[in-house]
Amino acid sequence: MNTPLRRVAIAVMLMIVALLMNATYVQVIKADDYRTDPRNSRVLLDEYSRQRGQISAGGTVLANSVATEDRYKYLRTYPNTPEAYSPVTGFYSMQYGSNGLERAEDSVLNGSDSHLFGSRLVDMVSGRDPRGGNVLTTIDPAMQQVAYDELTSKGYTGSVVAIEPSTGKILTMVSTPSYDPNQLSGHDGARGTQAWEALSADPRQPMLNRAVSQTYPPGSTFKVVVTAAALANNIATPEDQFTAAPNITLPGTSTPLENYNGSNCGSGQTASLYEAFRLSCNTAFAELGVKVGAARLKDQAANFGIGEHRSIPIPVAESTVGPISDNAALSQSSIGQRDVALTPLDNAVIAATVANGGVRMQPYLIDQLQGPDLSELSKTKPVSLGQAFNAQVASSLTNLMVASEGNTPGGKSSRYQIASKTGTAEHGSDPRNTPPHAWYIAFAPAQNPKIAIAVIVENGGDRALGATGGKVAAPVARAVLDAGLRGG
Amino acid sequence: MSAPAPPSAGAFPSPPGGFAPAPPPSTRRNAELLLLAGATVITTASLFLVEASQEQSVTWDIAKYGLAFLALFGIAHLAVRRFAPFADPLLLPIVALLNGLGLVLIHRLDLADEQNAAYNSWPVPSPDANQQILWTALGMIVFIGLLIVLRDYRTLARYGYTLGLVGLIALALPAVLPSRFSEINGSKNWIKITGFSIQPAEFAKILLIIFFASVLVAKRDLFTAAGRHLLGMEFPRARDLGPIVVVWIVCVGVLVFEKDLGTSLLIFSTVLVMLYIATERVGWLIIGGALLSLGFFFAYQTFGHVKIRTQTWLHPFDDYNNTGYQISQSLFGLATGGLAGTGLGSGRPNQVPFAKTDFIITTIGEELGLIGLTAVLVLFLVLIVRGLRTALAVRDSFGKLLAAGLAFTVAIQLFVVVGGVTKLIPLTGLTTPFMSYGGSSLLANYALLALLIKVSDAARAPAPVRKSAPAAPIADATTELLRKPDAGRPEAGPAT
Numbered sequence: 001m002n003t004p005l006r007r008v009a010i011a012v013m014l015m016i017v018a019l020l021m022n023a024t025y026v027q028v029i030k031a032d033d034y035r036t037d038p039r040n041s042r043v044l045l046d047e048y049s050r051q052r053g054q055i056s057a058g059g060t061v062l063a064n065s066v067a068t069e070d071r072y073k074y075l076r077t078y079p080n081t082p083e084a085y086s087p088v089t090g091f092y093s094m095q096y097g098s099n100g101l102e103r104a105e106d107s108v109l110n111g112s113d114s115h116l117f118g119s120r121l122v123d124m125v126s127g128r129d130p131r132g133g134n135v136l137t138t139i140d141p142a143m144q145q146v147a148y149d150e151l152t153s154k155g156y157t158g159s160v161v162a163i164e165p166s167t168g169k170i171l172t173m174v175s176t177p178s179y180d181p182n183q184l185s186g187h188d189g190a191r192g193t194q195a196w197e198a199l200s201a202d203p204r205q206p207m208l209n210r211a212v213s214q215t216y217p218p219g220s221t222f223k224v225v226v227t228a229a230a231l232a233n234n235i236a237t238p239e240d241q242f243t244a245a246p247n248i249t250l251p252g253t254s255t256p257l258e259n260y261n262g263s264n265c266g267s268g269q270t271a272s273l274y275e276a277f278r279l280s281c282n283t284a285f286a287e288l289g290v291k292v293g294a295a296r297l298k299d300q301a302a303n304f305g306i307g308e309h310r311s312i313p314i315p316v317a318e319s320t321v322g323p324i325s326d327n328a329a330l331s332q333s334s335i336g337q338r339d340v341a342l343t344p345l346d347n348a349v350i351a352a353t354v355a356n357g358g359v360r361m362q363p364y365l366i367d368q369l370q371g372p373d374l375s376e377l378s379k380t381k382p383v384s385l386g387q388a389f390n391a392q393v394a395s396s397l398t399n400l401m402v403a404s405e406g407n408t409p410g411g412k413s414s415r416y417q418i419a420s421k422t423g424t425a426e427h428g429s430d431p432r433n434t435p436p437h438a439w440y441i442a443f444a445p446a447q448n449p450k451i452a453i454a455v456i457v458e459n460g461g462d463r464a465l466g467a468t469g470g471k472v473a474a475p476v477a478r479a480v481l482d483a484g485l486r487g488g
Numbered sequence: 489m490s491a492p493a494p495p496s497a498g499a500f501p502s503p504p505g506g507f508a509p510a511p512p513p514s515t516r517r518n519a520e521l522l523l524l525a526g527a528t529v530i531t532t533a534s535l536f537l538v539e540a541s542q543e544q545s546v547t548w549d550i551a552k553y554g555l556a557f558l559a560l561f562g563i564a565h566l567a568v569r570r571f572a573p574f575a576d577p578l579l580l581p582i583v584a585l586l587n588g589l590g591l592v593l594i595h596r597l598d599l600a601d602e603q604n605a606a607y608n609s610w611p612v613p614s615p616d617a618n619q620q621i622l623w624t625a626l627g628m629i630v631f632i633g634l635l636i637v638l639r640d641y642r643t644l645a646r647y648g649y650t651l652g653l654v655g656l657i658a659l660a661l662p663a664v665l666p667s668r669f670s671e672i673n674g675s676k677n678w679i680k681i682t683g684f685s686i687q688p689a690e691f692a693k694i695l696l697i698i699f700f701a702s703v704l705v706a707k708r709d710l711f712t713a714a715g716r717h718l719l720g721m722e723f724p725r726a727r728d729l730g731p732i733v734v735v736w737i738v739c740v741g742v743l744v745f746e747k748d749l750g751t752s753l754l755i756f757s758t759v760l761v762m763l764y765i766a767t768e769r770v771g772w773l774i775i776g777g778a779l780l781s782l783g784f785f786f787a788y789q790t791f792g793h794v795k796i797r798t799q800t801w802l803h804p805f806d807d808y809n810n811t812g813y814q815i816s817q818s819l820f821g822l823a824t825g826g827l828a829g830t831g832l833g834s835g836r837p838n839q840v841p842f843a844k845t846d847f848i849i850t851t852i853g854e855e856l857g858l859i860g861l862t863a864v865l866v867l868f869l870v871l872i873v874r875g876l877r878t879a880l881a882v883r884d885s886f887g888k889l890l891a892a893g894l895a896f897t898v899a900i901q902l903f904v905v906v907g908g909v910t911k912l913i914p915l916t917g918l919t920t921p922f923m924s925y926g927g928s929s930l931l932a933n934y935a936l937l938a939l940l941i942k943v944s945d946a947a948r949a950p951a952p953v954r955k956s957a958p959a960a961p962i963a964d965a966t967t968e969l970l971r972k973p974d975a976g977r978p979e980a981g982p983a984t
Contacts, residue, residue, distance in 0.1 A: 003768060004768050005765055005879055008761055008765060008892065009873055013869065013873070015903045018903075020862055023853065023858055027822050034823030034824075035820070035826075042821070042824045046836075189608070
């Protein structure tokens, strides 16, 4: 019986060897696939137990992780006016994932980014848990706070985006109504679910980041783009005359298009482009738009970055000028209606491009990334996205916008000169009886621009049907500009 | 494989090197004690690591647990010293270490369950580790009791048929009982009596091994009767196939009525290997293999659960949220552990369902990594090989078959479990001997260990004073008389 016994012993050894080979395959060779499988909750749970890096803005901590006593060692908290900063930070939830910078810069914050390889190694050798790196944003806390307070104190639904024209740094990014991401980052699953469901069901959509995720008809603020196209292509000069009629019929249709309040553009039969821009006359711009032509208008819009796919690194919804199929559509598009739709961020980029002499800078939200030991990992360098138009055109546009500011309520009281354009955008299925969106894009000081800004207040804010960009949105923007320019 | 070498004259000659050397002068009991102490140290250290990484308060209680563990196995050691003084000194310490590790892991999973309950505001579950300690103590009693009661394991051969019948009834009982007395988590292989449930298959496997060992010894000629030659192998005659077919039918019955793929596979392969060892005929393996394939094919075609298990094994992620969930979680756990593991108490083994029972190997793989899993498998391998060595060394056929059957059944169980959770073979839902949570499994495996130690004691005992007449049992009568001389060939030299 011993020969078969020995063979059985060999067979048993082979069985164990087979098990070991297979275990090696699972635990070493195929391990990475399994480990990073989205359905593997372990990696995620480990992440929650790690010290995640900070998100900060000019010395203000927007998000950090505090040690707790429960099974997840760290709690993600948003210590300073979280509602004001939630469009920037986003939320970080165990149940619902994350968004905003929490998602976009996740690999740095959770310490797995390749930039952090060195510090991971040090942590491993010294036996510390790996820590995450920090994200320093370009946000100016004073402006952000003022923008948020301005919108919320009046109960506005809307958004403010401010950009430094010379670099593309995003100084302000506010969206209201907002939410407190602390509600979602807690370790109590039941409370997180409750908060999430309440926020999701809220008809005011507090979790929507209106600055980058929502597009709106830009209304008269789009006249900046039409004017830029006309001037850059030498189709018109500020002195050229256009119709001053209070209303016209769109070419090839019976649809009327009228000036705001049905008023005449100035006092004559015709009005110069300068006057039409200053008074924001729709009929003149419809005429100018047709003169410019759909192709050139689309080109100019593209030069302003409309329709570009971008991330700051938070993904941004794509703005569009629409198909512009005929002259009627072109007329309506020229006054920022029809299918034209911009995110507040893109509208701020338009103001910033004019402010920067026609050079469009890429907007960005992250100033630098730091390691857990506060060493600098990378600093964002401003990137130019090309010349949208020459400095000559920029200077003409600035003059027009200064004039427009002079015609806007409350437009002459500043310590510094603002160049701006208002917009009152009709929308909805019954535009005549739906309160319009109030827009205001601007930059200041006009001759040495430090800040470009776009403000939208949905549905006229507190002014209902009588709302205009000048009455509703402009005061918000001026308050933010004041906050930003107080230092210089 | 060449044909087995014909045994040369005489009983079982020792090959060069010798498998049964002259018994050592010492009984090696002190080595066993030292190894037990080592097992205690490792177990206690593991417990300490779990407590430290789970941020439990690390107190002297850990040392108390360690001492209690040592005391428990110390008593077992004393029993071995007294009732099986010549037994292999490795068997008990290896089992102690496996059992200790299992306890630590179950405790670690208890902690995870407690946290989970606290997090979800559920009532705190009663810790299973305490229950398992109780089962271990009971297992010890069974172990010591068997050592004392069983003066000589050869007496078991006399009760072979009775034990076999009891085993068969135990095996079949859950199938005939109504589901409410026999079904837990979809497998109908339990017997539930008020407040307490056993898995009779765990005990049945041992009883059936005893039965087969005795039958094979008593009726050896039945199985070695010359049949036809084919490809240089001797096959039994068709009319001698009866017994193996009966076993096959029983195993298929277990598979069909109890949905217990694992046990059915376990019993059939153990019987087959015992048959092969007893007869030295590869032909039996071929026939058994054919029957096994046939059985599987038939079951796959006919029974949904076998088909589902096979499909799940082939494509575990296809039905992730349903049938594939367990194996997927197991693979995630093993992969997350990787080479070195997350460290004891630092992984998330409770993500895998049934982590304390069927998937305890996954817990090892996750927290101790491939290195830890390898260590555990090697411990098992040493245990099994020492069991097979016992079979080689012992002088009577019954002892040989018994030890071989017991050792091999541990091997096949380990293979089926570990292979199942690592996706080498389809999942079958057996327990890992000595490690998984469960009373039936522990008690049965301690009984198994007791028998193995008994046989080992007999194998390593100094040779009795030689009597003038050979007093070998009839079963040990030499077999060469039954051999057909190879026609036209001179005596071949030994091929081994």
